[in-house]
Amino acid sequence: xxxxxxxxxxxxxxxxxxxxxxxxxxxxxxxxxxxxxxxxxxxxxxxxxxxxxxxxxxxxxxxxxxxxxxxxxxxxxxxxxxxxxxxxxxxxxxxxxxxxxxxxxxxxxxxxxxxxxxxxxxxxxxxxxxxxxxxxxxxxxxxxxxxxxxxxxxxxxxxxxxxxxxxxxxxxxxxxxxxxxxxxxxxxxxxxxxxxxxxxxxxxxxxxxxxxxxxxxxxxxxxxxxxxxxxxxxxxxxxxxxxxxxxxxxxxxxxxxxxxxxxxxxxxxxxxxxxxxxxxxxxxxxxxxxxxxxxxxxxxxxxxxxxxxxxxxxxxxxxxxxxxxxxxxxxxxxxxxxxxxxxxxxxxxxxxxxxxxxxxxxxxxxxxxxxxxxxxxxxxxxxxxxxxxxxxxxxxxxxxxxxxxxxxxxxxxxxxxxxxxxxxxxxxxxxxxxxxxxxxxxxxxxxxxxxxxxxxxxxxxxxxxxxxxxxxxxxxxxxxxxxxxxxxxxxxxxxxxxxxxxxxxxxxxxxxxxxxxxxxxxxxxxxxxxxxxxxxxxxxxxxxxxxxxxxxxxxxxxxxxxxxxxxxxxxxxxxxxxxxxxxxxxxxxxxxxxxxxxxxxxxxxxxxxxxxxxxxxxxxxxxxxxxxxxxxxxxxxxxxxxxxxxxxxxxxxxxxxxxxxxxxxxxxxxxxxxxxxxxxxxxxxxxxxxxxxxxxxxxxxxxxxxxxxxxxxxxxxxxxxxxxxxxxxxxxxxxxxxxxxxxxxxxxxxxxxxxxxxxxxxxxxxxxxxxxxxxxxx
Amino acid sequence: xxxxxxxxxxxxxxxxxxxxxxxxxxxxxxxxxxxxxxxxxxxxxxxxxxxxxxxxxxxxxxxxxxxxxxxxxxxxxxxxxxxxxxxxxxxxxxxxxxxxxxxxxxxxxxxxxxxxxxxxxxxxxxxxxxxxxxxxxxxxxxxxxxxxxxxxxxxxxxxxxxxx
Ligand code: FES
Ligand code: FES
Numbered sequence: 001x002x003x004x005x006x007x008x009x010x011x012x013x014x015x016x017x018x019x020x021x022x023x024x025x026x027x028x029x030x031x032x033x034x035x036x037x038x039x040x041x042x043x044x045x046x047x048x049x050x051x052x053x054x055x056x057x058x059x060x061x062x063x064x065x066x067x068x069x070x071x072x073x074x075x076x077x078x079x080x081x082x083x084x085x086x087x088x089x090x091x092x093x094x095x096x097x098x099x100x101x102x103x104x105x106x107x108x109x110x111x112x113x114x115x116x117x118x119x120x121x122x123x124x125x126x127x128x129x130x131x132x133x134x135x136x137x138x139x140x141x142x143x144x145x146x147x148x149x150x151x152x153x154x155x156x157x158x159x160x161x162x163x164x165x166x167x168x169x170x171x172x173x174x175x176x177x178x179x180x181x182x183x184x185x186x187x188x189x190x191x192x193x194x195x196x197x198x199x200x201x202x203x204x205x206x207x208x209x210x211x212x213x214x215x216x217x218x219x220x221x222x223x224x225x226x227x228x229x230x231x232x233x234x235x236x237x238x239x240x241x242x243x244x245x246x247x248x249x250x251x252x253x254x255x256x257x258x259x260x261x262x263x264x265x266x267x268x269x270x271x272x273x274x275x276x277x278x279x280x281x282x283x284x285x286x287x288x289x290x291x292x293x294x295x296x297x298x299x300x301x302x303x304x305x306x307x308x309x310x311x312x313x314x315x316x317x318x319x320x321x322x323x324x325x326x327x328x329x330x331x332x333x334x335x336x337x338x339x340x341x342x343x344x345x346x347x348x349x350x351x352x353x354x355x356x357x358x359x360x361x362x363x364x365x366x367x368x369x370x371x372x373x374x375x376x377x378x379x380x381x382x383x384x385x386x387x388x389x390x391x392x393x394x395x396x397x398x399x400x401x402x403x404x405x406x407x408x409x410x411x412x413x414x415x416x417x418x419x420x421x422x423x424x425x426x427x428x429x430x431x432x433x434x435x436x437x438x439x440x441x442x443x444x445x446x447x448x449x450x451x452x453x454x455x456x457x458x459x460x461x462x463x464x465x466x467x468x469x470x471x472x473x474x475x476x477x478x479x480x481x482x483x484x485x486x487x488x489x490x491x492x493x494x495x496x497x498x499x500x501x502x503x504x505x506x507x508x509x510x511x512x513x514x515x516x517x518x519x520x521x522x523x524x525x526x527x528x529x530x531x532x533x534x535x536x537x538x539x540x541x542x543x544x545x546x547x548x549x550x551x552x553x554x555x556x557x558x559x560x561x562x563x564x565x566x567x568x569x570x571x572x573x574x575x576x577x578x579x580x581x582x583x584x585x586x587x588x589x590x591x592x593x594x595x596x597x598x599x600x601x602x603x604x605x606x607x608x609x610x611x612x613x614x615x616x617x618x619x620x621x622x623x624x625x626x627x628x629x630x631x632x633x634x635x636x637x638x639x640x641x642x643x644x645x646x647x648x649x650x651x652x653x654x655x656x657x658x659x660x661x662x663x664x665x666x667x668x669x670x671x672x673x674x675x676x677x678x679x680x681x682x683x684x685x686x687x688x689x690x691x692x693x694x695x696x697x698x699x700x701x702x703x704x705x706x707x708x709x710x711x712x713x714x715x716x717x718x719x720x721x722x723x724x725x726x727x728x729x730x731x732x733x734x735x736x737x738x739x740x741x742x743x744x745x746x747x748x749x750x751x752x753x754x755x756x757x758x759x760x761x762x763x764x765x766x767x768x769x770x771x772x773x774x775x776x777x778x
Numbered sequence: 779x780x781x782x783x784x785x786x787x788x789x790x791x792x793x794x795x796x797x798x799x800x801x802x803x804x805x806x807x808x809x810x811x812x813x814x815x816x817x818x819x820x821x822x823x824x825x826x827x828x829x830x831x832x833x834x835x836x837x838x839x840x841x842x843x844x845x846x847x848x849x850x851x852x853x854x855x856x857x858x859x860x861x862x863x864x865x866x867x868x869x870x871x872x873x874x875x876x877x878x879x880x881x882x883x884x885x886x887x888x889x890x891x892x893x894x895x896x897x898x899x900x901x902x903x904x905x906x907x908x909x910x911x912x913x914x915x916x917x918x919x920x921x922x923x924x925x926x927x928x929x930x931x932x933x934x935x936x937x938x939x940x941x942x
Contacts, residue, residue, distance in 0.1 A: 022812020
């Protein structure tokens with residue numbers, strides 16, 4: 001593709017104007033006449049049987065209009081994918097602090113809360129499991145659902161990758177690194193908390209405005225638990241105030257609760273969460289314990305990797321089967337090995353619960369493997385960046401999964417770029433010569449990553465789009481994939497504008513709506529640009545063909561003789577005709593001015609038993625360098641610089657791509673340095689931004705970003721993806737920089753002050769009290 | 779109780795309970811939903827307003843305390859024609875907007891800074907934004923937008939005013 005007019009050029013986000021003016025309506029900003037406010041009674045115990053649940057006192061509270069429990073749904077409100085272990089409201093027992101039990105709708109938020117507090121809910125505490133290492137003990141209390149295959153009910157799954165036999169290879173290697181790494185839970189901290197608004201319809205159905213990522217999932221769940229046909233349930237995604245993977249399961253429950261209340265009360269019902277309720281009730285990035293053994297020869301050739309890990313999914317499986325699978329695929333890093341095995345086991349505990357979060361398993365394993373790679377380079381006395389360059393995947397390599405990489409592998413270029421931008425070689429030398437007595441020490445660290453694009457062998461991978469020219473010549477686009485702040489709608493607009501040769505301003509992208517869009521699978525896995533982008537490209541090409549026929553007819557020539565100059569069509573006569581005239585003529589010819597586009601990802605497969613196959617059809621690659629200054633007196637780590645270069649195939653919307661890069665890095669910096677949604681005995685230790693700290697503008701360094709465009713032939717204009725992988729290498733780059741600065745390695749995230757200084761943790765005081773109070777009053 | 783104050787350059791009078799916050803007053807009584815609620819403990823800045831020209835977290839301000847004072851919300855920030863002013867345009871141009879939930883607060887914080895400092899350094903801009911959390915952008919393009927606006931206003935003989 002040459003001479004692209006819109007793709008790859010600076011553009012304006014299509015929804016930015018309303019946002020800067022304060023006009024955008026998020027769910028919590030919407031209200032209707034007669035709307036009720038809803039609130040949910042949530043569990044104060046990590047594991048308990050519901051002995052008695054009497055909602056009648058709530059109905060006596062003035063202002064309370066309706067109450068629902070699991071008894072108001074079909075099949076006790078059971079739902080969940082891929083494992084149906086969740087309920088819209090708890091059935092028989094609760095498995096974590098914050099789990100919804102009953103929901104109340106009332107004339108005012110205050111009355112709803114009073115109604116919640118009036119509900120009689122007697123619980124019998126059950127023994128709980130808080131340490132994932134004991135989840136599978138034979139006598140461990142049962143958390144997960146009953147199972148018939150004889151496996152432990154707290155066992156979710158095993159996720160392997162098998163190539164050769166590293167156990168045999170490792171003893172033959174000159175140098176072996178054998179280390180444990182650990183990550184903790186991370187809160188998404190989207191600025192907009194969860195919320196939904198349900199409106200009953202005259203035909204007995206319900207419309208739900210839901211802050212979520214994938215509207216077809218709650219639509220289908222609602223049909224199931226409410227016993228309604230698909231045409232009676234409509235889910236619309238209004239503007240979403242951030243998600244990062246976090247607005248799925250929990251907010252599907254919100255959808256179920258407000259929908260059931262709206263149907264019962266026959267009035268609109270809205271629920272929004274306080275920050276405390278959001279943090280207590282919502283799922284997190286799960287914690288992981290890893291053991292990594294690497295073997296290499298003295299000449300710097302990596303030969304073997306044996307990776308074992310345990311992943312804590314908490315009280316529900318949510319997306320953990322997929323997260324764990326993605327983790328297994330990426331656990332060994334973007335390197336060549338002769339022998340490599342990965343074994344990840346995933347279990348239930350009563351520690352909150354874990355679900356999707358940006359990076360989806362790769363963020364966790366990358367923090368382990370990229371430190372192990374550094375430790376190996378150290379052991380070999382090699383420069384860690386040089387060591388990565390020597391062993392990283394290149395075109396023509398076969399991955400440990402058995403996949404031949406035939407194109408679009410830009411990792412070496414990313415590494416070389418950050419090396420140059422960061423002045424790596426000079427800094428490594430300079431920092432090696434810091435005076436041992438200096439209290440403030442500098443260091444640089446590098447990290448590399450690969451990240452499979454889209455769902456991979458996690459599921460059927462296709463998307464659809466429709467495009468239409470209306471009577472006023474406005475062009476509208478629909479896609480089943482959501483823009484929850486990522487800029488996807490702008491990407492679709494630029495792709496359609498490029499294909500149709502019209503100004504982006506002519507195009508409007510609808511909000512995702514299960515009534516107008518076609519199901520395109522979930523909006524996850526950074527799959528939007530490739531999947532939805534390609535389906536938009538196909539739809540636009542189908543529409544363009546009709547316009548070309550019309551132009552040729554108008555210009556009295558063959559289609560191949562027509563060409564375009566900006567929005568004009570020109571034929572052999574050289575007299576230009578405008579796009580609007582061509583559209584008018586197409587109408588007169590009776591040609592349809594709408595088109596449909598479907599794009600299916602290339603075929604891939606994964607053998608879950610043998611641990612081999614083609615897990616993803618393409619990979620994103622990237623490298624980041626962090627420079628830190630550590631104050632040895634206070635333990636404070638200042639990230640001074642970050643250089644980040646990622647191979648995303650092709651930049652479509654530059655401000656959007658950089659925005660994703662910078663934003664991803666901020667999640668990674670928080671993950672590396674201070675974010676730790678710690679639970680003690682099942683109780684979250686931080687429930688608002690006063691104690692759960694996310695990076696501020698002062699914490700974030702100036703970032704130097706860049707993109708390598710190793711074009712992917714099946715991507716739209718060669719594009720791959722960016723959203724998730726931007727955060728993946730940041731934390732290990734920072735940890736490697738801290739090790740370079742201090743000579744101390746922190747193998748448990750985050751590298752907070754006490755870990756840097758003391759090499760150990762200070763004890764924390766648990767506070768079930770604050771959780772309970774928050775659920776009762778705020 | 780009756781609360782009289784100046785809201786977005788117009789005198790207003792509202793009958794509201796005495797025990798609510800300015801944030802609730804704005805959102806629930808005036809339906810000005812551009813001011814967001816994201817923590818209610820003064821930590822996130824999503825609820826930022828200008829109170830007598832200074833940056834304030836409206837979730838920490840008792841509604842009755844604005845009696846006789848001047849409050850500007852995001853709805854009061856725009857160019858003369860009602861469209862985006864220079865700062866808002868730069869937010870759009872620089873790609874500073876993602877999910878947008880923090881953005882009204884960021885624009886208010888930017889205006890509060892530019893009112894007292896005509897050419898802030900990037901570090902000074904970061905300091906001024908330190909009470910406003912954004913989970914999407916990593917702040918780079920927000921800093922760019924404020925920096926560019928400051929330069930633009932310094933160059934122009936009649937800088938675009940925020941209060942018009
Ligand atoms: S809502 Fe006021 S500072 Fe967060
Ligand atoms: S743009 Fe989403 S929080 Fe700032």
